[in-house]
Amino acid sequence: MRYVVGYSANARGGDAVNLAVALARRQGAALDLVMVMPQDSPYNGVYPPVAGFGDILAKQVSDWLDEGLALVPNDVPAQAHIRRGESEAEALIAAAEELGAVLLVIGASSTGLFRRFTVGSVASALLHASTVPVVLAPSGYSRTKPITRLTCALGSRAGAEDVLRTGIAMARRRELPLRLVSLVALGPGDSDATIADAEAHLRAVAEASQGVDPDDLTNLDIDVVVGHGRTIEDAVDALSWKKGEILLIGSSRLAQNNSIFLGATANRILRALPVPMIVVPRNYVPLSDALFQTTALPVVAPKTPEAPQ
Known part of the structure; x- marks a missing residue:
């Protein structure tokens, strides 16, 4: 299994790497750090390309x-790509x-509420177009366990x-x-009736999912919780969050099939969320279990970047 990390040479890049390591250690995955160089174009800052400039930038x-x-860390296989x-x-x-x-991990900006999340231009573009789940690391994310x-x-x-x-498959x-x-x-x-309705809805969804594949729920610890407050942000704050926890959320119904679109409610959750978030594309189908086997994962060495493509 492989996770792509959208790396940048700043704090956001470090946040993304730390979260990717935490995810990889849970499943024995390998990391692919990717940095993007601009293509030669009349709209770039230097055109026509200055002799040697491309080589200097690539270096x-x-x-x-x-x-x-x-x-x-040495226990997580990783390689780099330009x-x-x-x-x-x-x-x-x-x-x-x-x-x-199977995941694309990036760091979020640091200007959000309590310096947690702000979606920058690259993250926004990914959240409108990605065909694979996008993982957002909060600002200052340092946990690698x-x-x-x-x-x-x-x-x-x-x-x-x-x-x-998708959540059941990931948890299992x-x-x-x-x-x-x-x-x-x-x-x-x-009133409290609203909370009761939300609890009933959660249980109905859980019961409906059990008919899909009973084996998915074998030995799976599932808890059902309703968070409530004056606003969605208050409801997020009212929940208890563990160290090392991660939130999974779906795309807006406005998203095209197999792509991501972050809706208004998800954006509000993001502004108050103290933990990382995974956003899955609409109608996303997790890969087969055969692709998630973690035995005999090859060690990638040496850890050197590939040439730009």
């Missing part, structure tokens, strides 16, 4: 990737598809069952406890 990018690889593209997001998606990655729990946020609209199936493969969460904003006139 600098290679040095940055060496620094990124140095952040990866890609060329007019769009960094498109190049990262293409790399993930080419390398057969294995992930401890998976929380799956389920809304009341169509598609919740698909998100839950990683032997993680699974928490099912619904978030309720209690406005004027709302």
Whole structure:
């Protein structure tokens, strides 16, 4: 199994590497650090290309990737790649598809609420176009120990069952406890009945999913929780979050099939969320179990960047 890390030579790049290591250690995955160089274009800052400029830039990018690889512990296989593209997001998606990655990990900006999350231009583009799940690391994420729990946020609209199936598959493969969460904003006139409705919805979704494949729920620890507050942000804050936890959320119904679109509610969750987030494409189908076997994973050596493509 492979995870692509959209690496940048700054704090966000380090956050992404740390989270990717934590995820990889839970499942014995290998990491592919990817940096994108701009293509020669009349719209670039230097055109026509100055003699030797491309080589100088490639050398600098290679040095940055060496620094990124140095952040990866020896027990996690990793290699680096340099890609060329007019769009960094498109190049990262293409790399993930080419390398057969099951996750694309990036760091978020640090200007959000409590310096947790802000979606920058590259992350925004990925969240509108990626065909593989995108993982967002909060600012300052330093934990590299294995992930401890998976929380799956389920809304009341169509598609919740698909998100839950993905959550069950991820939790089972990683032997993680699974928490099912619904978030309720209690406005004027709302009552405890709203919370009860959310709990009933969560249990109905869980029961519906059990008919898909009973083996998926064997020995799986599932908890059902409703978070509520005056706003969605307050509801997120009201939940207890473990160290090493990660949140799984689905794409908006506005997303095209097999692509991601972050809806308004997900954006509000993101602004208040204290843990990393995985966003899965609409109608996403997890790869077969055969592709998730972690035995005999080859050790990648040496940890040196590939030439730009």
